[in-house]
Amino acid sequence: MERTALVTGGTRGIGQAITLALHAAGHRVAAIYQSNTDAARAFSDVHGIPVFQWDVSDFEACRNGINKVAEKLGPVDILVNNAGITSDAMLHRMSPEQWWRVIHTNLGSMFNMSRHVIDGMRERRFGRIVNISSINGQKGQLGQANYAAAKAGILGFTKALALESARKNVTVNAIAPGYCDTAMVAEVPPDVLKSIIDTIPVGRLGTPADVARMVAFLSEDAAGFITGATFNVNGGQYMA
Ligand code: NDP
DSSP states (O other): OOOEEEEETTTSHHHHHHHHHHHHTTOEEEEEESSOHHHHHHHHHHHTOOEEEOOTTOHHHHHHHHHHHHHHHOSOSEEEEOOOOOOOOOGGGOOHHHHHHHIIIIIIHHHHHHHHHHHHHHHHTOEEEEEEOOHHHHHOOTTOHHHHHHHHHHHHHHHHHHHHHGGGTEEEEEEEEOOBSSHHHHTSOHHHHHHHHTTOTTSSOBOHHHHHHHHHHHTSGGGTTOOSOEEEESTTSOOO
């Protein structure tokens, strides 16, 4: 069934692959970005997918943006909370600004976005929310106390909202990707990246499409018995 989907950070990297996968599944998809307008416009022009600009760490901006998406495409049935950033530093060098920016963008956005779609999903008795966490939220990573805390927080948020929503046919799941070949990972120094790949049993980085496939599956109408779960998409690097 054709539904309305919204993907935060949906114009680049993993989010772009998710947007395309949901589009290919026959849904009306809105892709949200923050500041890289050139990349967003180019993506929209090539694929004919509408893009919207707002900051997912801003509660009111999310309210206004989601209303605009609903006006254009209809109320949101499928929400993919994918937007995320890193701002790495060892804790003894991390500034409060680095801490809060990462927490607000990665974890605050879960509340800011979900809060504005959950009423409608409950009323319509259908919703799929997929939250993108990270392997580093599961196992920790030096230099990423902010990011690991936010990504671990997503897992608790996912389970709580799944419990609250289960009777309304609204499922809430998390995906914890391992290292994927995107701009975010391009910032990792080559020697560090090689040592990371050496620890991945399948012997390669993930691709955005590896993650998008799982999102598309969890977003199906038929996936209604799967909720509150965390899915590792990490090439076997972490198996908890
Ligand atoms: P990218 O840096 O390639 O893309 C991030 C996207 O998020 C961009 O579209 C960006 O918009 C958007 N974005 C960032 N901040 C905001 C904001 N405040 N408001 C709105 N949009 C925002 O990231 P990846 O594709 O690598 O990562 C996607 C998700 O997957 C993230 O949550 C990340 O933490 C997670 N992840 C990534 C892994 C990896 O190896 N790449 C591994 C594990 C998890 P704009 O284009 O305007 O900058």
